Amino acid sequence: MKILGLTISFLLLFTSCKETKKETFDLNSFPKEWVRLTDKEGKLVVYNSCDAGNLLLTISNNRDHFELLLHGQQEDYDFEILETTLLNDTIFLKAKWKGSNEKQDFKFFWANKVKGLGRFITTYSSGFTADNLFVTGDKQTKFEKFNQPCRECWGEECDEIEKDIEKKDKPIEAIKEVFEDYVQNQESTDSQDNKDLMINSLKLLDKVTEPNELEILINVWMYYDPTDFPSRDLVINVLQKNRSESIQAIKIRINNKKEWETDDTAPYSELNYLLKQLESKNAL
Numbered sequence: 001m002k003i004l005g006l007t008i009s010f011l012l013l014f015t016s017c018k019e020t021k022k023e024t025f026d027l028n029s030f031p032k033e034w035v036r037l038t039d040k041e042g043k044l045v046v047y048n049s050c051d052a053g054n055l056l057l058t059i060s061n062n063r064d065h066f067e068l069l070l071h072g073q074q075e076d077y078d079f080e081i082l083e084t085t086l087l088n089d090t091i092f093l094k095a096k097w098k099g100s101n102e103k104q105d106f107k108f109f110w111a112n113k114v115k116g117l118g119r120f121i122t123t124y125s126s127g128f129t130a131d132n133l134f135v136t137g138d139k140q141t142k143f144e145k146f147n148q149p150c151r152e153c154w155g156e157e158c159d160e161i162e163k164d165i166e167k168k169d170k171p172i173e174a175i176k177e178v179f180e181d182y183v184q185n186q187e188s189t190d191s192q193d194n195k196d197l198m199i200n201s202l203k204l205l206d207k208v209t210e211p212n213e214l215e216i217l218i219n220v221w222m223y224y225d226p227t228d229f230p231s232r233d234l235v236i237n238v239l240q241k242n243r244s245e246s247i248q249a250i251k252i253r254i255n256n257k258k259e260w261e262t263d264d265t266a267p268y269s270e271l272n273y274l275l276k277q278l279e280s281k282n283a284l
Helices: 002-019 137-142 156-169 171-185 192-204 211-223 231-241 243-255 268-279
Strands: 033-036 038-040 043-048 056-062 065-071 077-087 090-097 106-112 117-123 129-136 145-147
Touching (some): 033 043, 033 137, 129 137, 171 211, 192 231, 211 231, 211 243, 211 268, 231 243, 231 268, 243 268
Parallel strands (some): 043 145
Antiparallel strands (some): 033 056, 033 129, 056 065, 106 117
16 A cells, blocks of 8 residues: 555656656647737727837747847847746746847646637846737737827917827717707807718717717707718617617607607607617618
């Protein structure tokens, strides 16, 4: 029994050592193009900053060895990969700076292989550790691209620019602001700047599914009517892109009639017409 126990212990130790042994990894089966993702307000985006662009990572096969290139920003970092191994779920890349003997090692693991998300980590000689989340080049279109505007300004001028940029980044907020100013003034005209902002913001809208945002659009369809302004056509284009959610939002709006609205008076009475348009089989 004692001998049997020792044998089992040896086998367990041998198996454990075998499982933790690094294995050679073939980079030929590994994605070659990577784009860094940035967390912006809790959402992963492809973020291109004005002055530095975005970090890209490319692995290429140069005859008898692989190379790793960090580029897309102000400086390119070029490395020659000396050895690639796999341990459990982590890939280790032993490398050196191209044209130098200075070592620079990387490690990689999948964050979500189905979505093409992976994390590259390396520590530079300065002590700085770069830990970046990337997406494979073929799946980067699944993530929104954000281009940081380039500008130079000082003081109050910056504040105004920031407001304009925020409106462009959040078109529904711009639409809400223009609409509320318009109905508050109770006029049949609006400034050309406001009309241009309304047009551009409506054109920027694509996916709108939040009930409160859809209600804003429905109210714009009803009440934003400067002379010769195509507000209804522009709003319908957005609603049709989000048809099922829009139909539900219109039904809710019909059931929540304002105190000044009546069943036989426009524009409230026209909501049923709008609903039929979206429910029609021919609606786009």
